[in-house]
Amino acid sequence: MSWKSFAITGLLCVLASPVFAAPSLTLTKGGTFANGNLDVNGNWVWSVSITPDYSLVPDASGTPVAAELGFTSNRTVSAATIGSGFDTLNPGTVIFGWETLDATANNKPTGIQVGGTGGNVSKQVFSAIGSPNVTSGAQQYLKITAAGPTTANLTSTMTVSGAYSGNGRIAQITGGSAPNYTTGNFDTFNGAFNRTVHSGDANMDGNVDGLDLALLAANFNTTGKHWYQADYTGDGSVDGLDLAALAANFNFSGPAPGAGSGAGGLSAGGQVPEPASIALVGLALLGGLGMIRRKR
16 A cells, blocks of 8 residues: 555544553563573663554454654663664654754754753653554553662653653554555553662662672672672772671661552553644654555
8 A cells, every 4th residue: 555545544443433442561670680680781671562442453464553752861861772562663753852953854863862951861761662563462662770779779761751741652553454554643641660779788679688698698798780799888898887888777678679560551541643744744754644654
């Protein structure tokens, strides 16, 4: 089918259809150390996943998914990489205002960019990416790596936003039949997720106990270490300062910093109508309904 028929059919669906359910967005731990929270360098790792609303997909060939989402971290972001479930860097709409524009995409920001201004330098992630057809399950959208915990910074926070009245957008096929599928934009994704570790909890299991003490003892008086090796102060060394941090919290028991807690419209809301001008821009793959890739 042509891009023109795809975008225009999608527009008619948006204007005429009732409110749908919505795809969902989740942010969870995505590391390989300290119970999956950190990477080898002791950084927090966030895994961002999108689950389309498969009940809206009309046939077994599934749906491509496209999204324009912004993320703001309370800690410096060292990397943001495309997830295993997505494969296309799409043009999108400016979210933060610092994004680099791509002249080949009619001066739209594309793909994944890390930046920020003022108090958010290197703490924000712009993303406009798309997936191949998916038929089941959650699809990993992004992996975001941010500076790890220290005794002075025990919490990792990731806030979701976007260019649509402050909300992020996820789009998918919502009905119809080949080649005239209908599409929908869902502009309700916002909110904050938090994960907190307790001082002295090296393995991040929620407890400050003998397991953490053993890790500290195994690394005591060594350098080049990280949180999961009992460097709680973040100075690279495991020493008396780290022992004092553990001792102050010894026998503490609480929740482990696993999936994160969040609030806002991250998995709620309905299909949002788009003005005709946006749909026409979509014909050139510059956002709106045209941000969905052609089914393959």
